[in-house]
């Protein structure tokens with residue numbers, strides 16, 4: 001069946017369900033996206049895994065976060081103990097959770113569930129030089145892809161933890177979308193006005209350090225974090241395996257921008273779950289022509305927004321699979 005035939009059948013299947021035309025709004029578009037990705041009118045959407053990639057950032061030394069760098073490893077412990085927002089949402093919504101050490105600076109807990117794949121012990125300070133070597137960036141991308149392929153689930157949600165990673169995200173999104181840097185720099189974990197002004201100054205100087213145009217891979221090495229690189233690799237691998245990818249907030253969107261820059265063909269697998277409350281996310285989504293499903297004023301990361309969109313994917317697929325048609329249910333069509 002060619003694409004046009006499939007699309008015609010899909011449209012007929014959705015429009016034939018017992019509802020006024022278009023009455024399920026964006027759930028109909030979501031159902032169509034899932035069906036196209038899986039190449040079937042009866043798509044499966046039963047299981048979801050959240051993979052949380054954690055890493056530290058040398059640029060944290062510039063004082064760009066309201067919290068100290070130690071919070072990264074402390075939150076890894078919290079994820080492993082099941083106490084973080086991401087754990088609670090995942091448990092509530094029936095998603096699995098995996099935690100990856102992508103390159104945390106502190107001593108990591110000895111825990112059987114921790115996936116240990118550090119590329120380094122935190123990136124170099126991007127204010128003064130590249131955050132990572134091209135080899136580290138390539139290794140992080142490949143590791144993320146490998147972890148995604150091994151993680152179960154019809155959908156993969158990607159989350160992150162890394163103090164100062166909104167700084168990496170803003171720089172990456174600036175370089176990859178062309179949106180002005182100051183529109184992408186937000187308060188992150190809660191900087192005050194003076195902190196925000198300082199973050200803007202440091203990031204403008206870091207950006208000026210690399211004046212030329214950058215390929216997605218080069219931008220990733222200059223400004224990325226190991227967790228962002230692994231998320232990008234994971235997004236690409238999952239999408240290429242025709243699995244739905246749930247993109248979270250600002251930081252995950254910077255990973256999506258890297259992944260889309262490297263592999264534009266993965267776009268049909270991506271769902272932009274929510275619009276983060278961090279200042280830059282709305283502009284970044286607009287530049288990527290992405291319409292987020294939810295807008296809850298959340299600005300946490302960890303994959304929390306991605307998880308909240310998971311039930312919408314399930315509902316969309318179930319609509320296609322289980323909802324009765326006018327003919328099957330004996331319901332009259334419009335007069």
Ligand SMILES: Cc1cc2ncn([C@H]3O[C@H](COP(=O)(O)O)[C@@H](O)[C@H]3O)c2cc1C
Nearest residue numbers: 065067160161162163164165166188189301
């Ligand atoms: C307790 C705590 C839990 C978090 N969970 C995610 N983040 C979020 O905040 C960080 C980014 O913000 P910034 O660039 O300002 O450091 C990331 O780790 C992100 O995942 C957290 C931050 C804190 C403090």
Ligand SMILES: O=C(O)c1cccnc1
Nearest residue numbers: 249250276278299300301
């Ligand atoms: O949008 C996000 O993902 C975000 C924003 C602020 C802090 N941490 C995460």
